Amino acid sequence: MRVPKQERQQLLVTLLKEDPFLTDEDIARHFSVSIQTVRLDRLECHIPELRERLKSVASQQMLGTVKSMQAEEIFGEIIDVELDDKAISIFDVQDVHVFKRNGIARGHHLFAQANSLAVAVLDDDLALTVRSSLHFQKPVRAGDRVVSRATVRKETLKNKSTVVDVLSTVESDPVFSGEFQMYRTTKKGG
Amino acid sequence: MRVPKQERQQLLVTLLKEDPFLTDEDIARHFSVSIQTVRLDRLECHIPELRERLKSVASQQMLGTVKSMQAEEIFGEIIDVELDDKAISIFDVQDVHVFKRNGIARGHHLFAQANSLAVAVLDDDLALTVRSSLHFQKPVRAGDRVVSRATVRKETLKNKSTVVDVLSTVESDPVFSGEFQMYRTTKKGG
DNA sequence: TCCAGATTAGCACTTGGTATTAATACTAAG
DNA sequence: CTTAGTATTAATACCAAGTGCTAATCTGGA
Known part of the structure; x- marks a missing residue:
């Protein structure tokens, strides 16, 4: 066991906060565990899948653009x-x-x-x-x-x-x- | 033919600029054409698929976070x-x-x-x-x-x-x- | 009428997942 | 040693939203 489960899950949270673009496969390689383990981890931590993560990041951007467009003018x-x-x-x-x-x-x-x-x-x-x-x-x-x-x-x-x-x-x-x-x-x- | 092809493609560009979250199906309904037509349109206009669009919007967001933090203060x-x-x-x-x-x-x-x-x-x-x-x-x-x-x-x-x-x-x-x-x-x- | 371009349909395949079930490994306790 | 219990891995079926390709259909104009 490289890293104990709990620690790994905490790391996972911060990892995805920094880089939400990682697929489960990327994450699996990063922690040297199987994809399934990563999915269990996400499940337990209530971390959505890649596409949902991107969707939410992107929607913040869209909200932001409206605001900043306004903010300028x-x-x-x-x-x-x-x-x-x-x-x-x-x-x-x-x-x-x-x-x-x-x-x-x-x-x-x-x-x-x-x-x-x-x-x-x-x-x-x-x-x-x-x-x-x-x-x-x-x-x-x-x-x-x-x-x-x-x-x-x-x-x-x-x-x-x-x-x-x-x-x-x-x-x-x-x-x-x-x-x-x-x-x-x-x-x-x- | 509701809207001629060229006009539709122009509209498509601006539509997706405003809302990059639309699937081909959404777009098809919006223009009352088939999904295939939408895909041809995207092909001709070099518009990437939904996921790629979100990826690029999201990445702009990630770049922008640092800047906008500064910009406010x-x-x-x-x-x-x-x-x-x-x-x-x-x-x-x-x-x-x-x-x-x-x-x-x-x-x-x-x-x-x-x-x-x-x-x-x-x-x-x-x-x-x-x-x-x-x-x-x-x-x-x-x-x-x-x-x-x-x-x-x-x-x-x-x-x-x-x-x-x-x-x-x-x-x-x-x-x-x-x-x-x-x-x-x-x-x-x- | 016939033809080209525009449109639609169908099918196989891809990514990055979900959901579920089963098998395996690694302890810790009796 | 056995057994329960957790952690991990594997395997399978399925989904959404596509790509790529081929084929069929529509449709307006010379």
């Missing part, structure tokens, strides 16, 4: 834009956006939504945030739908920059406001 | 903290953090790093950003390593809030500075 699903005038975006706050400790949305997500919107409403080749001042007025929680409204101030500053005001609300309740001084190079700005 | 890998005094974090800017158009880092990542650091240096059960003013001083690009330094102002405001100053630099060059007024409930703050 979610900071404002922009639903309306009038260039150089105003724009609106919505952001559905999910569990991943909040502090585990108190369930309140991390500030940078609200900032990201507002900032992205400020960039989008100008839509220049190069629109960068230079300065901004923010006010986090009320905590936002998972499940809240944050609606951001950006308005571009008509006065253009001397140095190629524009000011965008953003107000974010949850059910008409202001939760965040920010003033973004944006630098721009092309179009109406220069 | 990346907004400041905090390398030093002295509670209620100062803290330092680093943030390696990657391609995903920059605008495709001009290669400049999106502002909210810099904000996220600074804001996270401001939260971390206080480390209260409830530390929230109330107000902040920011200055994006210099564009940051992929490959840059942003070092953020947070310092807690000693004067505590009347209303349970504290001010944290954050300065971010790339190779000693200031790129971002921010002032964060933080609300806190427990410990030294109340």
